Amino acid sequence: MIGIVGGGIAGLSAAYRLQQRGHGVRVFEAADQVGGLAAIHQTAGDPIEKFYHHLSKSEETIVELAEELGLSDDIEWRVGKNAYYVDGVVHPMDTAWQILAYPHLSFYDKFRLGMLVLGVDVRGGIPSRGTYDDLTEFEDVAIEAFLREHTSRGVFENFFRPLLEAKFGDRWADVSAAWLLGRVRFRGERDLRRGEILGYLDGGFGRLLDALVSAVGSENIQTNTRVTDLNIADGEVTSLTVESAAVQATVGDNHGHGPITHDVEAVVVATMPNVLEALTGYTCDIDFQGTVCSVLSMDDPLTGTYWLNIADEAPFGALIEHTNFVPPERYGGEHLLYVPRYVQDLDGEFWQMDDDAIEELWLDGIAALFPEFDRTTLNWIETARAPRTAPIYERGYLDMVVPYDLGDEVTEGVYYAGMASRAQYPERSLNGGVVAGFECADRIASDPGGA
Ligand SMILES: Cc1cc2nc3c(=O)[nH]c(=O)nc-3n(C[C@H](O)[C@H](O)[C@H](O)COP(=O)(O)OP(=O)(O)OC[C@H]3O[C@@H](n4cnc5c(N)ncnc54)[C@H](O)[C@@H]3O)c2cc1C
Structure with a gap:
C-alpha cells in the first residue's frame, strides 16, 4: 500500500493516479474533511470555496482530470472583470480602451507595460523578442530593479508596487523578477475586447474533490487521522504512524488505543513543507x-x-x-x-x-x-x-523547491507533492496540486526497485 499524507487536491490526485497504475493506496487526512485549502462554505445555493478559486487558461492538467472524471462539460470559461481602485475611483481595466483611458499611467508607461506583457524587450529603442524566454536568467534579479529597467518608473510605482504590497506585504522587495515574468505568462489569456x-x-471545485473521493473510494480515505511519524529501516520507508482524532481525545484519559502503524511500500507527503520537516527532518527554506x-x-x-x-x-x-x-x-x-x-x-x-x-x-x-x-x-x-x-517567491526560489522524489535527501520511498514542489511555481494552484500528485505517482509507478 502507498500511504498518502494529506487529503487536499494534491494527495487525492496522487492517490487517484496511483490506483490507475495498479497500486493500493490509503489517504490520511488530519482534518474532519478532505479538500485542504479548497474546502467550502455552504450558501443558499451551491457551496463556495473558503478561499477564492478560479482557473487560468494555461492550466490544462486539471481540465484533463475533470474530463476523466466526467466533469468536462461543467468547466465554464467566463470573463473575470478586473478593476483598480485608485484615489477613490474604480477604474475598469478589461478592454484595450479602458486601459488606454486609465489616468494613472502615462501613454509611455502603458506602452512599456504592454510590451512587457507581450514579451517584447524595448530597452535601447530596438524591440527584440527572446529576452524573457528563459526565466531562470531572472531568478536572482530583484523585482524593483527589473521593473525600473524593463518598464518605467511610473509602471513600477503606480501599477506594480501596490499589487506587490497586497500580495507579499513587506516581503515584496524579496520577490524575484522570474516570478513576475512567470506570472504574466501564467495568467496570460486576455480578450482585449472583453477582459481576462x-x-x-x-457547482464549485468541491465537486472535483467529491469526484476524486468517489474514484479513489471513500474506504481508502481516512479523515480525522494525522500522520505523526514515518518509520525507516535499511534505507527505506517501511511504515507510517497515525493518530486519529478520537484516539488523540481519549489517549490522555488512558482510554485510547494509542497510535496505529500501517505498513507502506512508499509514502507521498502532500502537505505544507513544515509537515514534511516534522516527519522526516528535511528542511525547506521557503518562507x-x-x-x-x-x-x-x-x-x-x-x-x-x-x-x-x-x-x-x-x-x-x-x-x-x-x-x-x-x-x-x-x-x-x-x-x-x-x-x-x-x-x-x-x-x-x-x-x-x-x-x-x-x-x-x-x-x-x-x-x-x-x-x-x-x-x-x-x-x-x-x-x-x-x-x-x-x-514568498523570493530570489533563488527554484533552488529551494522540494524534489518530488526524496530518495536521495530523505530515504527510498519518500515522495513530496505539497505546495513547495516545482509544480506550484510561478503560482500555487489547484492545477499545480494535481500536477504534483501525478508527478509523484508516476515516479512511484516507474520505479523498478520500489513500490
Ligand atoms: C487565498 C487563496 C487563494 C487561492 N486562489 C487560487 C485560485 O484562484 N486558483 C487555484 O487554482 N488555486 C488557488 N489557491 C491555491 C490552492 O488552494 C492550493 O494550491 C491547493 O488547494 C493546494 O492543495 P494541496 O493538496 O497541495 O494542499 P492543501 O490543500 O493544504 O492540503 C493539505 C492537506 O494535508 C492535511 N495535513 C496536514 N498535515 C497532515 C498530517 N500530519 N497528516 C494528515 N494530513 C495532514 C491538511 O489538513 C490538508 O487537508 C488559492 C489558495 C488560497 C489560500
Whole structure:
C-alpha cells in the first residue's frame, strides 16, 4: 500500500493516479474533511470555496482530470472583470480602451507595460523578442530593479508596487523578477475586447474533490487521522504512524488505543513543507505567508467587477466579488464577496485578532472605500484562515523547491507533492496540486526497485 499524507487536491490526485497504475493506496487526512485549502462554505445555493478559486487558461492538467472524471462539460470559461481602485475611483481595466483611458499611467508607461506583457524587450529603442524566454536568467534579479529597467518608473510605482504590497506585504522587495515574468505568462489569456478569461467548475471545485473521493473510494480515505511519524529501516520507508482524532481525545484519559502503524511500500507527503520537516527532518527554506479570507453574503452587489485591486489605504489586499464572475442565481440570489489579506507576520497584531474583530475591520474598510455600502444588506460573514497558504517567491526560489522524489535527501520511498514542489511555481494552484500528485505517482509507478 502507498500511504498518502494529506487529503487536499494534491494527495487525492496522487492517490487517484496511483490506483490507475495498479497500486493500493490509503489517504490520511488530519482534518474532519478532505479538500485542504479548497474546502467550502455552504450558501443558499451551491457551496463556495473558503478561499477564492478560479482557473487560468494555461492550466490544462486539471481540465484533463475533470474530463476523466466526467466533469468536462461543467468547466465554464467566463470573463473575470478586473478593476483598480485608485484615489477613490474604480477604474475598469478589461478592454484595450479602458486601459488606454486609465489616468494613472502615462501613454509611455502603458506602452512599456504592454510590451512587457507581450514579451517584447524595448530597452535601447530596438524591440527584440527572446529576452524573457528563459526565466531562470531572472531568478536572482530583484523585482524593483527589473521593473525600473524593463518598464518605467511610473509602471513600477503606480501599477506594480501596490499589487506587490497586497500580495507579499513587506516581503515584496524579496520577490524575484522570474516570478513576475512567470506570472504574466501564467495568467496570460486576455480578450482585449472583453477582459481576462478565467475558469470555474459549475457547482464549485468541491465537486472535483467529491469526484476524486468517489474514484479513489471513500474506504481508502481516512479523515480525522494525522500522520505523526514515518518509520525507516535499511534505507527505506517501511511504515507510517497515525493518530486519529478520537484516539488523540481519549489517549490522555488512558482510554485510547494509542497510535496505529500501517505498513507502506512508499509514502507521498502532500502537505505544507513544515509537515514534511516534522516527519522526516528535511528542511525547506521557503518562507510561507498565511491568509485570512472572509466571505460576505449580501443582498446587493458591491461593485461591478470580479477582481478589484486597491491602491488606496485599505485593511485588505483586494476585493473579489465572486458573484460578478459566477452569477448570484447559483447561490440562491446571494451576492458573495471575498475579503482577503495575506499575512507575513504570524506574531503580529492582525493575525492575533479574532474573527469578529477582523470582520468589523473589513466592514469599516469597505465603508471607507464605498460610502454607499449598506451594512443592513449583509446576510452573513464567514472567516477562514490558514497559517501557510502561499510561498514568498523570493530570489533563488527554484533552488529551494522540494524534489518530488526524496530518495536521495530523505530515504527510498519518500515522495513530496505539497505546495513547495516545482509544480506550484510561478503560482500555487489547484492545477499545480494535481500536477504534483501525478508527478509523484508516476515516479512511484516507474520505479523498478520500489513500490
Ligand atoms: C487565498 C487563496 C487563494 C487561492 N486562489 C487560487 C485560485 O484562484 N486558483 C487555484 O487554482 N488555486 C488557488 N489557491 C491555491 C490552492 O488552494 C492550493 O494550491 C491547493 O488547494 C493546494 O492543495 P494541496 O493538496 O497541495 O494542499 P492543501 O490543500 O493544504 O492540503 C493539505 C492537506 O494535508 C492535511 N495535513 C496536514 N498535515 C497532515 C498530517 N500530519 N497528516 C494528515 N494530513 C495532514 C491538511 O489538513 C490538508 O487537508 C488559492 C489558495 C488560497 C489560500
